[in-house]
Amino acid sequence: MSSTNEKLRVDKYLWAIRVFKTRSQAADACDGGKVKMNGGTVKAAKPVSVGDKFEIKTEARKWVIEVVGLLANRQAYSEAIKYYVDNTPEEDKLAPKYEASVFQTGKRQSKIxxxxKKNRRTLDGFMDGDDE
Structure with a gap:
């Protein structure tokens, strides 16, 4: 784990431990009040130290984490989870993920x-066959 005397920004830390996909998303969440550090709102540039507690609301879920090590660069998930303790209540972990109201695949749903054009041709062929 890293030494505790180095300065590490909140947005960079949250990006490195893979809570957010991009650092700009992490900074926007801080500015939007979606990230609370030790109970109060926090700006993206505030330094993080070991022992800090975060409450984070993302689109997918809510996080309650405690910092146990400082990680400046993004690493594999298996490595990143060693730098925080996830204290999120089970009901928030299992909250339904965000889903779009209309899931559009580009294909038409059948019978709706x-x-x-293909269906129309088969219908026309079926109807024409009846007249004989």
């Missing part, structure tokens, strides 16, 4: 709406 107008027929596709």
């Amino acid at each position: 709406g107008r027929p596709t």
